[in-house]
Amino acid sequence: xxxTPEEEQTATVVRFDELxxxxxxxxxxxxxxxxxxxxxxxxxxxxALEGRDCLGNAPTGTGKTAAFLLPILERVDExxxxxxxxxxxxxxxxxxxxGREFGRLSFGRYTRAVGxxxxxxxxxxxxxxxxxxxxxxxxxxxxxxxxxxxxxxxxKVKMVVxxxxxxxxxxxxxxxxxxxxxxxxxxxxxxxxxxxxxxxLRKLSERYLKNPVDVRLIKDNEDATIPAIRQAYLMVEPxxxxxxxxxxxxxxxxxxxxxxxxxKHGADRVGTLLRTHGLKADTMHGNLSQAQRNxxxxxxxxxxxxxxxxxxxxxxxxDVRGVTHVFNFDLPEDPAQYVHRIGRTGRMGDxxxxxxxxxxxxxxxxxxxxxxISRELEGDRVEGIPSPPRPxxxxxxxxxxxxxxxxxxxxxPPRRGGGGHHNNNGGQGGHGxxxxxxxxxxxxxxxxxxxxxxxxx
Ligand code: AMP
Numbered sequence: 001x002x003x004t005p006e007e008e009q010t011a012t013v014v015r016f017d018e019l020x021x022x023x024x025x026x027x028x029x030x031x032x033x034x035x036x037x038x039x040x041x042x043x044x045x046x047x048a049l050e051g052r053d054c055l056g057n058a059p060t061g062t063g064k065t066a067a068f069l070l071p072i073l074e075r076v077d078e079x080x081x082x083x084x085x086x087x088x089x090x091x092x093x094x095x096x097x098x099g100r101e102f103g104r105l106s107f108g109r110y111t112r113a114v115g116x117x118x119x120x121x122x123x124x125x126x127x128x129x130x131x132x133x134x135x136x137x138x139x140x141x142x143x144x145x146x147x148x149x150x151x152x153x154x155x156k157v158k159m160v161v162x163x164x165x166x167x168x169x170x171x172x173x174x175x176x177x178x179x180x181x182x183x184x185x186x187x188x189x190x191x192x193x194x195x196x197x198x199x200x201l202r203k204l205s206e207r208y209l210k211n212p213v214d215v216r217l218i219k220d221n222e223d224a225t226i227p228a229i230r231q232a233y234l235m236v237e238p239x240x241x242x243x244x245x246x247x248x249x250x251x252x253x254x255x256x257x258x259x260x261x262x263x264k265h266g267a268d269r270v271g272t273l274l275r276t277h278g279l280k281a282d283t284m285h286g287n288l289s290q291a292q293r294n295x296x297x298x299x300x301x302x303x304x305x306x307x308x309x310x311x312x313x314x315x316x317x318x319d320v321r322g323v324t325h326v327f328n329f330d331l332p333e334d335p336a337q338y339v340h341r342i343g344r345t346g347r348m349g350d351x352x353x354x355x356x357x358x359x360x361x362x363x364x365x366x367x368x369x370x371x372x373i374s375r376e377l378e379g380d381r382v383e384g385i386p387s388p389p390r391p392x393x394x395x396x397x398x399x400x401x402x403x404x405x406x407x408x409x410x411x412x413p414p415r416r417g418g419g420g421h422h423n424n425n426g427g428q429g430g431h432g433x434x435x436x437x438x439x440x441x442x443x444x445x446x447x448x449x450x451x452x453x454x455x456x457x
Contacts, residue, residue: 019045025070028107028403038063043215044191045070053212054191055205065101068161068191072135075159075189078110081132083152085159086184088140088177090167092117093376095137098163099401100371102135106403111135113401116152118142120399126151128400137401140168140176147183157184165194169201181208229342229352231373232380233366235387236357242270245329246277247382248355249307254325256300257307258318258344262330264311270329271309281307284318312337318344328356335368355380363391 014037016029037045040058047054048071058064068087076084089095095115102113114128116138122145129136129152136143136152146152160181162168168177181190190209194201205212236244249257259274261267264285271283282296282305299305301320310318312332323345332338338356345352356377358366370376381387 014042019070020049021045021070022074024108025074025105028073028105028109029070031107032104034063034066038067040064040215041067041070044068044213047213047215048189048191049074051075051189053189053209054215055209055212056191056193056215057195057197058193058215064193065098065163066105068163068193069098069102069105072159072161073106073109073111076111076134078134080134080156082156083114083129083133083136083154084156085135085161086143086154086157086180087135087137087161087163088143088168088180089137089163090139090171090173092119092139094164095139097371098137102137102401103403106401109403111402113137115399115401116142116146118145122146122149125399133400140173140180143180144176147180154180154183155185157188159189160184160191162190162192162194165192165204166196166198166201169198169204174200174204178204229345229354230378231342231354231356231375232378233356233358233390234380234382235360235390237386237388238359240385241329241357241359242273244357244382244385245270245327246274247385248327249274249279251382252325252353252355254306254353256303256305256320256323257325257327258323258341259307259309259327259329260332260341261309261311262333266330267309267311274307274309279307280305281309283309285311312341320344324352326352326354328354331356331358331362331365331369333365335365335371335373338369339373358390360388360391366390 016034016037017026019037019042021029040056040062044054044056044064044067048068056064056067058067072085072087087095087098089098092115095117099113099115106113112133113135114125114133114137116125116129116136118139118141122142125142125146126149129146143152147154162177165177168174190212192205192209192212197205234244234248245259259270259281261270264287267283267285271281274281282299284293284296288296296305296308297318297320300308300318308318309329326342326345328338328341332341342352342354345354356366356369366377379390
């Protein structure tokens with residue numbers, strides 16, 4: 001019997017519990033709602049859990065952050081309060097994004113990460129480091145400052161991640177990166193991620209990576225094109241939404257656009273209104289027969305329609321080259337859906353633009369979407385249409401990242417072996433290291449500061 005490519009794909013889907021991750025991690029993953037590992041996670045996690053050095057070229061949007069955080073979470077000893085994993089990233093935004101993903105994935109653990117970035121109080125960062133953490137996420141410049149002040153200890157670090165290494169070199173961090181790597185004791189595990197491999201980076205990787213597993217993912221992967229798409233949002237009052245869409249279409253003059261609506265009824269309404277404004281638009285949603293859908297899609301593909309108004313169910317299956325614009329007339333309820341939607345444009349390296357219309361009460365959803373794509377959308381507006389302010393939500397105290405624990409806030413577990421030096425190799429292999437969870441009582445406890453955020457805004 002013949003299988004379709006989709007059937008083949010489902011038949012080979014790997015599950016998180018096949019990657020060698022322990023129960024605590026699987027529970028945290030359960031909470032994130034990620035249903036299965038992304039390709040980079042599937043390839044990288046088992047190798048990294050074995051302690052291998054890895055070289056990956058997966059861009060943002062492919063789940064690479066979790067690919068390196070999951071092995072880190074399994075391999076660090078949460079009872080040891082000195083940094084055991086160091087993640088270097090080129091920008092403070094990226095450090096913050098990694099920290100937030102860390103907060104999600106460390107659910108149920110005592111593991112803490114401290115963000116070390118320029119432009120923020122070094123004293124606060126020193127204080128957080130003193131309080132103890134297992135993971136440091138840093139930009140190279142500020143980390144060098146702390147090293148010069150001798151206020152950070154890196155002698156227990158056994159895992160190093162260089163994220164977006166090409167960008168770090170681009171902004172002149174190469175000497176700092178090298179100095180930092182020199183300061184980390186051997187043996188250590190090094191994971192390097194980079195979208196490109198310029199010669200200086202190749203040399204650096206040859207010098208610092210030992211027999212790395214080469215996880216060169218994706219050239220044609222749809223997600224890989226996402227960073228190239230221009231993505232903007234426009235704040236708007238509900239009663240001005242349609243007017244805004246029309247004005248935006250006039251301004252942008254899209255060659256081919258897909259307009260996403262949340263409901264079939266909404267899609268019909270927008271389709272009709274656009275036609276009354278003289279735009280060659282048609283609607284596609286689940287109420288249409290397959291023959292009708294094919295007809296509409298054919299017209300769109302042939303360029304007879306400028307705009308296709310669609311709901312998610314049918315919209316995500318549309319694979320048409322040359323879609324120059326995606327408009328989220330309604331924001332998707334599920335942030336992951338946003339990625340599917342905008343993946344309709346910018347396909348195979350084409351240029352693409354995505355606009356999202358956001359209502360004043362959808363600020364949180366917009367935050368979630370930005371987190372899901374690990375990048376901030378650009379704010380845009382159209383002359384003459386009022387743009388209400390984007391709501392600012394409370395974010396947790398900057399710089400500290402930790403997971404929520406099922407029983408609420410709990411102090412650190414007791415120090416192991418009375419706080420003496422111990423050569424911690426416990427993470428080797430990483431699997432099934434028993435996780436007591438509740439430390440119950442005993443000495444050496446330290447409570448969490450009440451203002452500390454839980455990693456999830
Ligand atoms: P990254 O490539 O690490 O920037 O990840 C992009 C987004 O994908 C982040 O918001 C992650 O939370 C999310 N993500 C990571 N792994 C998975 C997965 N296995 N399934 C679904 N979403 C994921």
